[in-house]
Amino acid sequence: MKPIWIVDDDESIRWVLEKALARENLATRSFANARDAMDALKTSTPQVLVSDIRMPGETGLELLQTVKATHPGLPVIIITAFSDLDSAVAAFQGGAFEYLAKPFDVDKAVELIRRALEESLREANVEQVSAETPEILGQAPAMQDVFRAIGRLSQSNVTVLITGESGSGKELVARALHKHSPRAAQPFIALNTAAIPKDLLESELFGHERGAFTGAQVTRRGRFEQAEGGTLFLDEIGDMPFDLQTRLLRVLSDGHFYRVGGHQPLKANVRVIAATHQNLESRVKDGLFREDLFHRLNVIRLRLPSLRERHEDIPLLTRHFLAQSAKQLGVEAKRMSESAMQFLATRELPGNVRQLENLCNWITVMAPGQTVEIKDLPQDLIEEKGVEPIGPVASAMALPVQAGAFSAGDAPVGGIPLNGASHVAPAGMPPYLNGGESWISLLESEAAQMLSAGQPEVMEALGRQFESALIKVALKHTHGRKNDAAVRLGIGRNTITRKIQELGISGAKDD
Template sequence: MKPIWIVDDDESIRWVLEKALARENLATRSFSNARDANDALAHDTPQVLVSDIRMPGGSGLDLLQTVKTNHPGLPVIIITAFSDLDSAVAAFQGGAFEYLAKPFDVDRAVELIRRALDESLREASVEQASAETPEILGQAPAMQDVFRAIGRLSQSNVTVLITGESGTGKELVARALHKHSPRAAQPFIALNTAAIPKDLLESELFGHERGAFTGAQATRRGRFEQAEGGTLFLDEIGDMPFDLQTRLLRVLSDGHFYRVGGHQPLKANVRVIAATHQNLEQRVREGLFREDLYHRLNVIRLRLPSLRERREDIPILTRYFLTQSAKQLGVEAKRMTDSAMQFLAGLDLPGNVRQLENLCNWITVMAPGQNVETKDLPRELIEGGSIAVGLPAASELAAVSPVAVGPLLQQPAAPAVAQEREGWVTLLEAEAARMLAAGRPEVMDVLGRMFESALIKTALKHTHGRKNDAAIRLGIGRNTITRKIQELGIDGAKDD
């Protein structure tokens, strides 16, 4: 994590903030004037910037303007005297995250910086996810048609509607369209509109102003602002609430939008790519989707084939996913026998490529030998059923040892459907059956410790290591989580 920059000509204020943040294990870097901070921004950036308004060698508001021009996602906290409240208003209009009025309470300042830090890390995680673009693999004629379409659209900014069954790789295609477009150097921001509660989706898309609703303690940028100059991918667009469809149509029509609770129009220079597994024409006929928005989105339609339509790609996809999964775990990649590969190629996998990837993750962890035979595949698959499509993706296996399956008990981050919620239960049952068959002692204790460890580690990661916050999120007491962290040997926890 990058340090927090403190810009103030008052040495005592710099010292107090440095010491307070050091107690929180947060690194700092201090500047006595805005000019030096501005020069440093040319080759480095902080995680959060805290700046006074009135300083020799340049105003904090000028520094704020520079930051918002070149680093729009960087939270800036302005320090102001009570006599400078007009300047504080100007700071908010200029995009400041929040302001501190002198004299300020140190604990309040640290709490505010913590909130800004969480926002900054959220922005950073979006950027990191945008930079990680997996491969699109396929030799089947149906996929070659998709590749040709991506090539034809490479120099275009036209709106694209991607259709296809769940798990066919619609987001990968959207990322490829962005990567090969004139906007490639700018952000790619993805949002699954079905995964966000209706009452939060508007704020997620358009951002909100401080005080716009209960809990809105600071101004927050939405996905349109994050994607400025780049591409916004709206997945499962068919599930967007009807009233938000109207707001989206307005943005696509005139290129302007308002934050929730805001009165100042913001300009959106964003290419929109939408995707859905639903029949939008049918939803229009049923009155569930605006016809005018449908026509705005359906400029170029790109249909992705199901895995059933490209069975010849199953072997190459399987080998790729097995290699990726093994690399995440730090183990040797499993190999499918010819008969097992032939069996896979003949399956109708309703979850398509995503289900095949999840199956490869299961094989990497659960299959007994290096050479995987048909009998080593999940029982439900062999008996003619289908495995749950919500097994963990390769990125979720990074921290799992070859023998530990605890983190596999985490629920997937994707929208939870009934099958996905059952994915980790299936894995738990399979591991319990294996241990019981092998005569392993204390099965309940071993799996229980793995389960508790996975939950606590996930909660600590979510709260950046703050165990008190993690205890609250998990619904357990502070003493309980402290005891379990010690019993389970979990590292990285700290007091709030």
């Protein structure tokens, strides 16, 4: 972490702050005038800058202007006498993080510096993530179309709407659009609108003034101000609250906004790129998304393909993620055998590229050898493909069941053993009987008979058979260890214990 700079011609002020911050294990660097600090800024930067207003030579206000011109994200705290409060207010409006009025309480000064430090580190982390983000990888025709679109948009500042499934890499595309745009030298700021609570989202977007609400002890810049001159990426825009959509529409329309609790309009020079996995046209029809905002965002639409539309890219992405994961952990990168890579390339990964990246992280940590075989992959991945059977196939039925497909209290009808069958096939096995008839057809037939006979609580009756069969097979696979069986089924230990008692299943034992 960089040091905190203290700029004040009063040696006693510098000494007090140096000692107080040293007790907090915070490094400092002191200057007796603004000119020395300005010269130092040419070769280094602080994490936070604390400066007096009135000093011989250049003033603290001039230092503030220099800092904001070259390092707009650097928090500056102004120290002022009571008689300089008008100047302090002017500095505050000019971008100062906060001001300290003389004489100040040292503990309060340290607390304020810590808040400024947190703000500085948060923005530095955003910049670091942006710098470390790799280029998009892909050789599939669907990805080549995306690359061509990015190339066509490289000299444009037009608003772009990126659509695609979760985990398909929408933020990477947004970063690429920024990197290859005229705004590349300016900030790229990303915000997932679905991840921020509704009552905080407005402040995150537009910032707030001091005292705007309980807990707003300092003025804070929002994402629009942080992205000034650059690009603001709004992920999951379809989840934005309706009332905030109106405020966003105004910014897109005339380029002005207000901080929460503010009365002075601020000008935004920001390119907006939005993304969603939802169908915005449907949300407009349902009254959940403003039609005028949709048209403002939908200037250029860029659809990102899912991973199942680009299977040929899986080997390329896998090698990249394995190398990336190994670098992060400081170990040698794992290698996929030809059979394991072919197996992985046939997988339907609903989590798309994000799921593949997580899988590669797992392989780096958990796979035993340097060359990864199919048997070294996560067991649930193997079982879904039916590579290694985990139990005998029922003579009357082969039932595909994916681990974690049901939760306690639910009784899914997709996959219910009929006629009390006690054995099911491993997950991912073909869902056909020996005679070729689908188990779903038998399920429908069984359910129809029960309904025609007027049997009550059909769902519960079939659901109990379903759960009983699953648990029995899991227990057999784990040699009766119920906790291990619970993990394999994707349910909790308390849940499987309760189900065993309710269903009267025997043969279970604690691990």
